[in-house]
Amino acid sequence: MTLKLYGYSVATGTRRVAVVLHEMNVPFKLIPVDLRKGEQKSPEFMRYQPFGLTPYIDDDGFILYESRAICYYIASKYSNQRISLIPSELKANALFHQAASTELTSFDEYAAEIAKEKITVPLLGGTTDEVAYERLLSTLSAKLDVYDVILSKQKYLAGDEVTLADLYHLPCGDLLYRAGTDVLETRPNVKRWWDDISSRPSWAAVKDGVKGTTN
Structure with missing residues (x-):
């Protein structure tokens, strides 16, 4: 089925x-x-x-x-x-879960709210809270400074192989661009990583909207 x-x-x-x-x-x-x-x-x-x-x-x-x-x-x-996309070796698996937790608490939480302020609120007829937006962007920028250090030592967030933890970033990362910020472009290692994961065929297939592969 x-x-x-x-x-x-x-x-x-x-x-x-x-x-x-x-x-x-x-x-x-x-x-x-x-x-x-x-x-x-x-x-x-x-x-x-x-x-x-x-x-x-x-x-x-x-x-x-x-x-x-x-x-x-x-x-x-x-x-x-x-x-x-999930390492099986004990320590590698622990590093994967560490990276997955990082995405949830240090990226998604802020990227989603930035997108809400710049995309959703205006779409619903409201006005962006610029103070809240700048605060969120400043916090996310500090988090991405840490990302840049991590990614200076390895190719992906959990090591040198792509995992779910990297792919989890794609939807909200895309919203950051749509919200008008280049925060993913201004750190060399973050940019290299983002260019890598966002160029995957799987993301190209769903970036502009999901379509099933069967009728």
């Missing part, structure tokens, strides 16, 4: 999952959920995602939500199919 991905085609979580599906060469069907119409808050949707957020997957009756958990599941289930 083809895996079903329930999500909004341009949402960060949906694109995060779809990148990994493409990396692992897993066929999937996108079941569109229109956030603009509030479909994620419908009783039917919330039977499977009780927080009313996208995405979730149905893998032959196995329901799973939270984009990073889904990515981990997919990469684990299909680890022998195409590419390994």
Whole structure:
């Protein structure tokens, strides 16, 4: 049975999952959920995602939500199919989890809010809080200074092989560009890393919106 991905085609979580599906060469069907119409808050949707957020997957009756958990599941289930995105050796695996935690607490938290201020708020007819924006950008910039040091010593965040931790950055990193900041371009090692991961065919396939690979 083809895996079903329930999500909004341009949402960060949906694109995060779809990148990994493409990396692992897993066929999937996108079941569109229109956030603009509030479909994620419908009783039917919330039977499977009780927080009313996208995405979730149905893998032959196995329901799973939270984009990073889904990515981990997919990469684990299909680890022998195409590419390994989760190191199996004990210490390498610990470094992967360290990098994954770094993405969540030192990147996504700030990049998502920057995108909210510069993209979502104006889209909904509001006005960007420039003070909040500058504070968020300053904090993210300090975090990326640390990224640059880490990436001066290794190719990717968890070592010299790409992992889920790197790919997790792609949707919100893309939003930073759309928000009008070049924060990923101003540090040489961060730029080299970003150019690398953002040029992967898997990202090209979902960057502008997710489409399933099966009907």
